Amino acid sequence: SFNNAIKLALNGRPGPVHLDITADTFASEVDVDEKLIKKINRIPMSGAPSSIREAAETLAIAESSAILAGAGALDAYTELGELVDKYSIPIATTLRAKGVVPENHPLSLGIVGLYGTNIANKYLRSDVDVLLAVGTSFSEFTTHTWDPRFQPDLALIHVDVDPWEIDKNYQSSISILGDSRLTLTQLLAELEHMDFKQRNNDSLAKEKEQRHYFSDPVMSSEAVPIKPQRMMKSLRDVLPEDTIVFGDIGNNLAWVEAFFQSRKPKTYYIPSSLASMGYGVSASVGGQIAAPGKQVVCICGDGDFQMQGMEVVTAVNYDVPVKWFIMNNSTLGMIKDTQDVLFKGRKFNTDFINPDYVKLAESMGAVGLRATKPDEIMDVTKEALDNGRPTIVDIVIDPDEAPSFDARAEAMARAWGVQAGIWQKIKLIPEVLKRL
Numbered sequence: 001s002f003n004n005a006i007k008l009a010l011n012g013r014p015g016p017v018h019l020d021i022t023a024d025t026f027a028s029e030v031d032v033d034e035k036l037i038k039k040i041n042r043i044p045m046s047g048a049p050s051s052i053r054e055a056a057e058t059l060a061i062a063e064s065s066a067i068l069a070g071a072g073a074l075d076a077y078t079e080l081g082e083l084v085d086k087y088s089i090p091i092a093t094t095l096r097a098k099g100v101v102p103e104n105h106p107l108s109l110g111i112v113g114l115y116g117t118n119i120a121n122k123y124l125r126s127d128v129d130v131l132l133a134v135g136t137s138f139s140e141f142t143t144h145t146w147d148p149r150f151q152p153d154l155a156l157i158h159v160d161v162d163p164w165e166i167d168k169n170y171q172s173s174i175s176i177l178g179d180s181r182l183t184l185t186q187l188l189a190e191l192e193h194m195d196f197k198q199r200n201n202d203s204l205a206k207e208k209e210q211r212h213y214f215s216d217p218v219m220s221s222e223a224v225p226i227k228p229q230r231m232m233k234s235l236r237d238v239l240p241e242d243t244i245v246f247g248d249i250g251n252n253l254a255w256v257e258a259f260f261q262s263r264k265p266k267t268y269y270i271p272s273s274l275a276s277m278g279y280g281v282s283a284s285v286g287g288q289i290a291a292p293g294k295q296v297v298c299i300c301g302d303g304d305f306q307m308q309g310m311e312v313v314t315a316v317n318y319d320v321p322v323k324w325f326i327m328n329n330s331t332l333g334m335i336k337d338t339q340d341v342l343f344k345g346r347k348f349n350t351d352f353i354n355p356d357y358v359k360l361a362e363s364m365g366a367v368g369l370r371a372t373k374p375d376e377i378m379d380v381t382k383e384a385l386d387n388g389r390p391t392i393v394d395i396v397i398d399p400d401e402a403p404s405f406d407a408r409a410e411a412m413a414r415a416w417g418v419q420a421g422i423w424q425k426i427k428l429i430p431e432v433l434k435r436l
Contacts, residue, residue, distance in 0.1 A: 007040055068112065068136055113143075121144075157174045220233070221374065230377075251333035278300075281307070302330065316364055328357070
């Protein structure tokens with residue numbers, strides 16, 4: 001049963017397996033034949049050759065193709081990079097696949113979705129004739145509540161190891177059931193024999209610049225309280241590129257999505273499906289234990305930290321040098337913004353009182369640091385990185401600064417059948433104009 005549980009966890013769509021072991025079994029003594037103990041590996045599944053060939057032929061004649069990579073493509077980052085580089089195909093990712101191709105790559109569009117980058121949301125919903133989707137379920141947040149504009153003009157090529165995900169939300173023209181890494185290896189080999197139509201992406205760099213791709217002027221703001229965008233830039237400037245970042249749930253997630261540039265694959269982790277607040281606060285401890293040779297940090301909201309912050313004690317007890325960067329604005333920002341639209345400005349239970357996080361850290365045996373001005377962020381971050389101890393960094397941000405919300409408001413209007421009040425609509429006008 002134990003071996004079967006591991007096989008099930010590793011193969012197909014990988015995931016947790018519940019194994020129920022009775023108390024009397026735990027108390028029993030058994031003879032173990034060590035020769036029967038062997039390492040269980042994942043068994044990759046290749047795509048059907050005919051489908052691979054059809055996908056290659058379709059990509060080869062495309063006028064304006066793009067790639068959408070989801071979490072199922074994380075192990076295929078080398079193959080994705082080769083596909084992007086060799087055939088000049090722009091790539092966007094889902095939230096969980098952030099950085100699978102470095103976001104500073106000339107052909108990277110960043111994350112697509114309700115809080116994604118302006119260029120990714122524009123590009124994937126306009127004039128893409130062939131979309132290669134790898135390891136993505138086309139979720140609600142990724143697709144702006146299943147916007148029909150994500151259906152490409154000519155063909156949707158959908159690669160996934162789980163047959164349930166293919167055609168679930170968008171009808172594919174070519175379906176490939178298989179492991180993403182092995183399937184893309186097959187696709188690359190097939191493309192070698194194709195007369196591939198080369199694309200001119202010169203205009204993409206200019207459009208990324210115009211749409212402030214990780215370069216919004218507010219990222220350099222000297223305003224006090226600190227703008228969250230400036231916090232993201234300062235952290236990116238200091239943290240090593242291979243730092244493993246655990247995100248959390250709330251507006252802090254939106255700031256990381258569009259303003260913190262991931263430059264290495266498998267350096268960003270987030271529970272986007274369940275949206276469990278406090279996940280990053282505790283999961284980062286396990287992440288640091290699993291990757292002792294790298295620095296692990298958590299970027300979270302104060303609401304997240306209040307839910308799971310006692311895990312700092314666990315880190316102290318086991319000498320796990322995680323760094324928690326708390327975005328302190330004394331509010332549940334995403335809930336407040338949602339209430340603002342759904343209930344036309346009426347808010348309920350979204351503001352709260354924070355403890356003194358520096359004193360709280362010290363009381364738990366950790367290091368506590370604070371930044372209240374933009375020019376302090378880099379200094380406290382360097383101090384945290386150098387001390388080798390569990391550290392809470394309290395960064396006081398502007399409570400009135402909200403992520404771009406027009407896409408979320410539009411999606412909620414479709415899903416809930418509600419409309420924002422006139423004042424909320426007026427406030428959204430600048431964001432709508434930026435996305436045109």
